[in-house]
Amino acid sequence: MCLAVPMEVLEIKGKLGNFLDPYRAVVEAGGTKTEVRLDIVDRPPNKGDYVIVHAGFAIHTLTKEEAQKSLELLDDMAQNA
C-alpha cells in the first residue's frame, strides 16, 4: 500500500480548504502523470519539489536533493534486478 517512489510536482492547482476546487498537484514519476491531493501534505510543495503519495494524497514533501536519494536507490535496484 505504501509506494516509496517520490513523484515530481509539475503544477499546483486549487486552494487549501476549498473542496469545490481542491488543493492538488499534477505529479509525474516514470513517465506517468497524475493528480494528487495536497490536503494533508506536511509542507506545501513548490513546482520542482517531490512528494510521497499514499492513496491519491501527497503525505510528505521532499526537496529535489532528498528525492534524488530515493530515486538513485530505486535506479540501482532496477539495474541490479
Added chain:
Amino acid sequence: MPEMKDQSTEKIEIQRLVKDIKKLLPKPLKIMEVCGTHTMSIFRHGIRSLLPSEIQLVSGPGCPVCVTDQGDLDKMIGLAQNKDVVITTFGDLIRVPGSEGSLALARAEGAQVEIVYSPVDALGLAQKLPDKQVVFLGVGFETTAPTVAATILQAQALNLHNFSVFSCHKVMPPALEALFDHEDFAIDGLLCPGHVSSIIGAVAYEPLCKKFGIPCVIAGFEPIDILQGIFHLVLQISQSAPRVFNAYPRAVNRLGNPNALALMDKVFFKKNTEWRGLGTIKDSGLAIKKEFSRFDAEKRYDIETVCHQEPKGCICGEIIRARALPTDCPLFAKRCSPTTPVGPCMVSSEGTCSAYYRYGRDESK
C-alpha cells in the same frame, strides 16, 4: 530524473553495512519489521540472504488487511448485500474470506463492489451515482486515516447525502504495546514503518522504547534503507542503549505531519477495537466523530452480523503476533495459496504468508 549515481557505490555501501552488522552482532537477535511493505521489500530483495544467520527477521502487525477482525469483515460482506449500496474498497480486501463468502463472491452474486485507488475516487463515484449509496471501506493505519478524514470533510462541504465510510482504521503504537505486554513476546528490536512514521513522527515510539527498553529504528523501503535500519538496531543492542532512531530522515521527522494529524483528530476519535490475533486493544481504533455521523456507515446501516468464525485451520492470528511462521501452518502452499487463499495473510500483497509463498519458500529461516 536526477542523474544516476555510480552503481558500484551502492554495492560498496551495502557490503560495508553487512560487514558492520556482522562485526557488531552481540548475540543471536530477533528483529520485527512492523510494516507489511518492509516485509515485501525484505523478501523481494533477498535481504535475509545478506544477513548473518543469527539475525531472525519476523513480521509484525503492519498489514492492514491481515489485522482486520473477522467480525468487521463479516459486516462489510453483510453491507454488500444491501441492494442500494455500492461498496468501494482498496483491492486487497475483496478476496479475504469472511465467515461466509467474501466481497468477491458477493460481487459474483450480484453485489456492487468497486475497487478504488483513493477514497476521493469513492466520493467521485457517489457524485456520479446520486441514486445509490456509496460506502467506502476504511481499512488502514495512520497513513490512510488522514486521507479518509479529508474525504469526509469534502463530502460535508459538498453536502453529499449518499456517501459514507465504514471505519476500521487502526493506530499502530497501541498494538505494538499490546504485543510487548505479553510476557512470552521476545523481540530484540523494532524496525518501525516508514510512512506511518512520516505521519505520527519518531516521537510516537518514545513511550514504547522507554516502557519496554526496546530499540526502535524507523527505516525506509529500499534495501539499503532497511540494512541501515538493521545496522542501527544492532548498534543500539550492542551498546545496550535502546532509543528511538530515525534512519529515514528524508521522509520522517520527530513530530510527524501536523496537518495530517489535525485532520485525523478533527474527524476521528480513538476507541477500543478488535485486531485479528491480538484481540481488543484499548484506544487502537479510529471511529467517526458524532458531528460527522451522517458519513458513518456504521450509524447509517443496521449491519447484520453472523456469528463470526475465523477460517478453519488458518493461523494468521499467530503469525501476526510473531508466534508462528507461515511454514508452520499445515495449509501453507497446500490448500492455501495466493490463488486459493484461506486467510488474509495470503490474500494481501503485504501479508506474510503471501510474501513467503512468492519469494521466501527456500530462504525462510
